[in-house]
Amino acid sequence: MHAPSEAVRTFPARMDMLDVIQIEIERLVPADFKHLKEARIRLCQVAEEGPCSPRLVVRRDGAPEIMKEESADLIAYLQGVPANDLWNVPPLPFRRTLSDAERDAIWESLAERWHFERNGYFYPMEDRSTPDRMVAFKGSAFASSDAGPAALVRRILREWKTRHIWHLWAGRAFRGADCEADLDLLHPVSLAFEAYWTDSSYDWLIYTSHEGSITVAGNALVERLTAAWPGWQEHLWSVEWLTGGRT
Numbered sequence: 001m002h003a004p005s006e007a008v009r010t011f012p013a014r015m016d017m018l019d020v021i022q023i024e025i026e027r028l029v030p031a032d033f034k035h036l037k038e039a040r041i042r043l044c045q046v047a048e049e050g051p052c053s054p055r056l057v058v059r060r061d062g063a064p065e066i067m068k069e070e071s072a073d074l075i076a077y078l079q080g081v082p083a084n085d086l087w088n089v090p091p092l093p094f095r096r097t098l099s100d101a102e103r104d105a106i107w108e109s110l111a112e113r114w115h116f117e118r119n120g121y122f123y124p125m126e127d128r129s130t131p132d133r134m135v136a137f138k139g140s141a142f143a144s145s146d147a148g149p150a151a152l153v154r155r156i157l158r159e160w161k162t163r164h165i166w167h168l169w170a171g172r173a174f175r176g177a178d179c180e181a182d183l184d185l186l187h188p189v190s191l192a193f194e195a196y197w198t199d200s201s202y203d204w205l206i207y208t209s210h211e212g213s214i215t216v217a218g219n220a221l222v223e224r225l226t227a228a229w230p231g232w233q234e235h236l237w238s239v240e241w242l243t244g245g246r247t
C-alpha cells in the first residue's frame with residue numbers, strides 16, 4: 001500500500017484551519033467596513049488569528065505548522081488580489097455567525113416554544129408534549145437539495161416571505177457554528193449530530209438527529225409539506241427502519 005501523498009496527508013489540517021477562519025470571517029458584515037483597505041486589514045487579522053483559535057482541536061502531528069502555512073497563504077491572497085478582480089466575484093448567499101448573546105437568546109426562545117432543553121434531543125429521540133404536529137422522516141428522503149422535500153420546504157417558506165433562517169447545532173459538534181443564513185441555504189441533512197432550523201417566528205422547526213431522522217414540526221408547515229409531497233408516508237422514520245427490523 002502506498003503512503004498518502006503530501007497533499008492528502010495535510011488536507012485535514014488545512015480544512016480545519018479554513019473552517020475556523022470561515023466561521024470568524026462570517027461574524028463580519030459589509031457594514032463593518034468603510035472601504036476596501038479596511039476590509040483587507042480586518043480579514044487578514046482574522047486569518048492571522050486563526051491558528052490560535054480556541055475552536056481548533058489539533059489531533060495530528062505537524063498540524064500547527066500546516067495550519068500556519070494555510071493561514072499565511074490566505075493572507076498573501078487577501079493582500080494581493082487586485083480590486084478590479086473582486087468585481088467579477090459573484091455574491092455569495094448570506095450567512096452570518098451568531099454572537100454568543102444572540103445564540104443564547106434564540107436557544108432560550110426555541111426551547112420554551114418547543115418544550116425541550118437547550119442542546120437537548122427532540123422528537124423522535126424524545127417524546128415531546130406539544131399541540132403542534134410533528135412528523136419524523138428518514139434522513140435519506142432529504143438527500144437531494146434541489147428536489148424532494150427539502151426543496152418543497154424552502155418553497156413553502158418562501159411563499160411565507162421567509163428570507164433568513166437560523167441554523168443551530170447542539171453543543172459544538174461537526175465544526176459548525178450557529179448562524180443566520182439565507183433561506184436558500186436551508187438543506188437539512190441527517191449527520192452524526194443534532195441540528196435545528198427555524199426562523200424568528202418559531203412557528204416551525206426542523207430537527208436532524210444522530211439516528212438518521214429528520215423531523216418537521218409545526219402545524220402549518222407539516223400540513224403544507226405533506227399535501228405537496230406524494231407518498232410521504234413511505235418515508236416515515238422508525239426504530240425498525242433504523243435497525244433493519246432487528247430489536
